[in-house]
Amino acid sequence: MRCVLVAYVSVVGAIAAHADPIDISGFVAVEARLYPAEPKVSTQHDDWISPSLAAQPELRWKLDDENSATLIAFGRVDTHDDERTHWDLREANWLYNAGDWDLRIGLGKVFWGVAESRHLVDIVNQTDLVESLDEEDKLGQPLVNLNVITGFGTWSAFVLPYFRERTFAGPEGRPGLPLRVAEDLAVFEDSDEERNIDYALRWQERLGAFDIGLSHFHGTGREPRLVPTFIPGGPVFVPYYDQIDQTGLDVQATFEAWLLKLEAIRREGQGDTFSAATAGFEYTLYQIFASGSDLGLIAEYHHDSRDAVAPFTIFDNDVMVGARLALNDTDDTSFLGGAIVDVETQTTLMTVEFATRIAEGWKLELEGRFFPYVADGTTEAAFEREHTFEVRLLRYF
Amino acid sequence: MRRLLISTLVVLSVPFAAVAETPEEKGLAIAREAQKRNEGWVDSKVEAKMILENKQGEKSERNMRLRALEVISDTDGDKSLTYFLSPPDVQGTALLSFTHMTTPDDQWLYLPALKRVKRIASANKSGSFVGSEFAFEDLLAQEVPRFTYKFLREEPCPTDEAKALSCFVSERFPVYENSGYSRQLSWVDKKDYQVRKLEFFDRKSEHSKTLLFTSYRQYLGKYWRAHVLAMENLQTGKKTTLSFGNFEMNAKVDPTDFDPDSLSRLR
Numbered sequence: 001m002r003c004v005l006v007a008y009v010s011v012v013g014a015i016a017a018h019a020d021p022i023d024i025s026g027f028v029a030v031e032a033r034l035y036p037a038e039p040k041v042s043t044q045h046d047d048w049i050s051p052s053l054a055a056q057p058e059l060r061w062k063l064d065d066e067n068s069a070t071l072i073a074f075g076r077v078d079t080h081d082d083e084r085t086h087w088d089l090r091e092a093n094w095l096y097n098a099g100d101w102d103l104r105i106g107l108g109k110v111f112w113g114v115a116e117s118r119h120l121v122d123i124v125n126q127t128d129l130v131e132s133l134d135e136e137d138k139l140g141q142p143l144v145n146l147n148v149i150t151g152f153g154t155w156s157a158f159v160l161p162y163f164r165e166r167t168f169a170g171p172e173g174r175p176g177l178p179l180r181v182a183e184d185l186a187v188f189e190d191s192d193e194e195r196n197i198d199y200a201l202r203w204q205e206r207l208g209a210f211d212i213g214l215s216h217f218h219g220t221g222r223e224p225r226l227v228p229t230f231i232p233g234g235p236v237f238v239p240y241y242d243q244i245d246q247t248g249l250d251v252q253a254t255f256e257a258w259l260l261k262l263e264a265i266r267r268e269g270q271g272d273t274f275s276a277a278t279a280g281f282e283y284t285l286y287q288i289f290a291s292g293s294d295l296g297l298i299a300e301y302h303h304d305s306r307d308a309v310a311p312f313t314i315f316d317n318d319v320m321v322g323a324r325l326a327l328n329d330t331d332d333t334s335f336l337g338g339a340i341v342d343v344e345t346q347t348t349l350m351t352v353e354f355a356t357r358i359a360e361g362w363k364l365e366l367e368g369r370f371f372p373y374v375a376d377g378t379t380e381a382a383f384e385r386e387h388t389f390e391v392r393l394l395r396y397f
Numbered sequence: 398m399r400r401l402l403i404s405t406l407v408v409l410s411v412p413f414a415a416v417a418e419t420p421e422e423k424g425l426a427i428a429r430e431a432q433k434r435n436e437g438w439v440d441s442k443v444e445a446k447m448i449l450e451n452k453q454g455e456k457s458e459r460n461m462r463l464r465a466l467e468v469i470s471d472t473d474g475d476k477s478l479t480y481f482l483s484p485p486d487v488q489g490t491a492l493l494s495f496t497h498m499t500t501p502d503d504q505w506l507y508l509p510a511l512k513r514v515k516r517i518a519s520a521n522k523s524g525s526f527v528g529s530e531f532a533f534e535d536l537l538a539q540e541v542p543r544f545t546y547k548f549l550r551e552e553p554c555p556t557d558e559a560k561a562l563s564c565f566v567s568e569r570f571p572v573y574e575n576s577g578y579s580r581q582l583s584w585v586d587k588k589d590y591q592v593r594k595l596e597f598f599d600r601k602s603e604h605s606k607t608l609l610f611t612s613y614r615q616y617l618g619k620y621w622r623a624h625v626l627a628m629e630n631l632q633t634g635k636k637t638t639l640s641f642g643n644f645e646m647n648a649k650v651d652p653t654d655f656d657p658d659s660l661s662r663l664r
Contacts, residue, residue, distance in 0.1 A: 099653045111512040154658035256520040330528035363486045396485035
C-alpha cells in the first residue's frame with residue numbers, strides 16, 4: 001500500500017513538474033443524519049441527530065494526449081461514530097491512453113453492471129459501507145488495469161495486488177449491526193491475507209439493442225462472512241474473507257423507452273457454490289402531465305440461492321419497485337423512491353432520494369431509508385429501528 | 398443530472414427551387430444541397446456555453462466541450478460526444494449519441510461519481526436538454542431523411558447579418574418517432590445554404606419556439622458554422638443562448654473516443 005503511494009507521488013510529481021493543465025475540483029459537504037426511532041443496541045448513540053462533515057478534493061493532471069493522472073481523496077468527520085470518521089484515497093492513478101488500448105495503474109475505481117437496486121456483478125472495489133448502505137460508495141482499489149478495444153468487444157484485465165477490508169459502522173454508529181464488527185480480528189482464508197493478489201477479466205460488447213458484459217473474478221471475496229464470536233469484552237462479529245471465484249453476466253436491452261436488465265452471478269468459495277440474479281426493467285414516461293418531467297418506473301426481482309454459511313444478503317427472494325421523477329428543470333431536480341419487499345416474509349425496506357441544485361455550485365440532497373415492516377425472527381429484525389433520514393448540503397468547486 | 402446530450406451542430410438545410418418541381422421536391426432538393434455542401438468535415442471539436450434565462454431574467458450557465466464524428470452512410474448519422482465542464486456538480490458527466498436515419502438513436506450517459514456508463518432510452522426526443530429551451534431533437538444531427546419537406550416561398554433572410562441575402566422558406570415535418578413538433582418552418586439562405594432561422598410548431602400546431610442562427614464563420618474554406626444560437630420559447634418567455642468558441646474541424650479526433658467503453662477515461 002505504502003509502495004503504491006510512494007510510486008504514485010513520484011509519478012504525479014514528475015507530471016506536475018511539467019505542469020500543464022491541472023484541474024482542481026471536488027466538494028465539501030455538511031450532513032445530518034436523523035433518527036426517528038430509539039436504537040435497539042445499548043452501545044449505539046441515542047441522539048436524534050448526528051451531524052458530520054465530508055470533503056472530496058479532486059486533482060487531475062493532463063500531461064499530454066496519452067498521459068494523465070488523477071488524485072481523489074475523501075474524508076469524513078462524524079460526531080458519533082469513530083468508524084465513520086475516516087479517510088480514503090478513492091483514486092490515485094496514472095492513465096496511459098493509446099486510443100484502442102489504455103493502461104491504468106494505482107488506486108482506481110470501476111463499475112460493472114446495469115441494475116438499480118442491487119449491484120451483483122460489480123466486484124472490483126470494496127464497499128465503503130459506513131458511508132451508505134446502498135453499497136454505491138467504494139474504497140479506492142490498488143490495481144493494474146489494461147483495457148483493449150477490439151472489433152469484438154472491449155477486453156479488460158485487472159491485477160489487484162492489495163485487498164481493502166469492508167468498512168462497518170462502529171458500536172456507537174447508526175444504522176448499525178447488533179454486534180460490533182471486529183475489523184482488527186479479520187480472518188483471511190489465504191495466508192497472504194490482504195496481500196493476496198486478485199485477478200479479474202471482463203469482456204463487454206454491444207450487439208444492436210443489447211449491451212452485454214461477461215466477467216470473472218478470482219481472489220478474495222469483497223463480502224465478508226460475519227461470524228459471531230466471544231472475545232474478552234463481549235461478543236463481536238469477526239469478518240471472514242474467503243477466496244472465491246465469481247463469474248458474472250450483465251445484459252441491458254434498450255428498446256425505445258424500455259430498458260430491460262439482467263445481472264447474474266455464480267460464486268464458488270463461500271459454502272456451496274451458489275448463483276444469484278437480478279432481472280428487471282425501467283420504463284420511462286416522457287413529459288408526463290404535459291410538463292417537462294420524465295417519470296421512470298422501475299421494477300426488479302432478486303433471487304439468491306446462497307446458503308446460511310455464505311455472507312448474509314437481504315436479496316434472497318425480493319421484489320423491488322420504484323419510481324424516478326426528473327423535473328428536467330434548470331436545477332436538475334430529481335426524486336427517486338423505492339421499496340424492496342421480501343416475497344416470503346414481506347419485510348420491507350423503503351428508500352427515498354431527492355436532489356436539487358439550489359445555486360451555482362450548491363446542491364441539496366435528502367435521503368431516507370426506512371423499515372416500515374420487519375418480520376419477527378428474521379435477520380433483518382436487527383435493523384427495524386434503524387430508520388435513517390439524511391440531509392446533505394454540498395458545495396462543489 | 399439526467400438528460401444531457403447534444404450532438405452535432407445543427408446542420409440545417411432547406412429548400413431550393415428548380416423549375417417543374419413540386420414544392421415537396423424543391424424542399425427536398427434544398428435540404429440535399431445544404432447537406433452536400435456540408436460533407437467532408439470528418440470531425441469537429443468546439444467549446445460551448447449555454448445561458449439559460451427565465452422570464453424574470455435570472456440566468457444560469459452550462460459549459461460543455463463537444464466533439465462530433467461525421468458518418469456518411471444511408472442508415473447511420475453522425476456521432477457526438479458532449480462533455481460537461483459546468484455547473485460544477487455535473488462536471489465530468491458525458492453524453493454519447495449515435496444517430497441513425499430511421500431506426501432509434503443510441504445514447505450512453507457517463508456518471509463520473511459512480512464511474513458508471515448507462516445506456517439510456519433514446520425515445521426522449523422532445524425532452525429538454527439540461528433544463529434549456531433546446532429539446533434533444535433540436536441538437537441532434539439534422540440528417541436529410543429525418544424530415545419531409547415542402548418549399549413555400551422566397552423572401553429576404555430574417556437575421557441582420559444575412560438581411561442582404563434571399564432565403565428559401567420551407568416547412569419540414571419530422572418523420573422520426575417521438576418528435577415534439579408537428580412541423581418546423583425554416584429560412585435557408587440561397588447563397589451558402591445555411592439556416593438562419595427556425596420556427597417550431599408543437600403537436601397542437603401552435604408556434605412554440607423560435608431559433609435564430611447568427612455569427613456565421615467559415616472553416617477550411619468551405620464549412621459554415623453559426624456561433625450563436627438563440628432560442629426563445631414563446632409560450633413560457635424563457636430563452637436559451639448557445640454560443641460556440643472556435644470550431645476545430647478535421648481535428649484528428651480519436652474515433653475510439655466515441656466508444657461507450659472509453660467514456661470513463663475522458664476526464
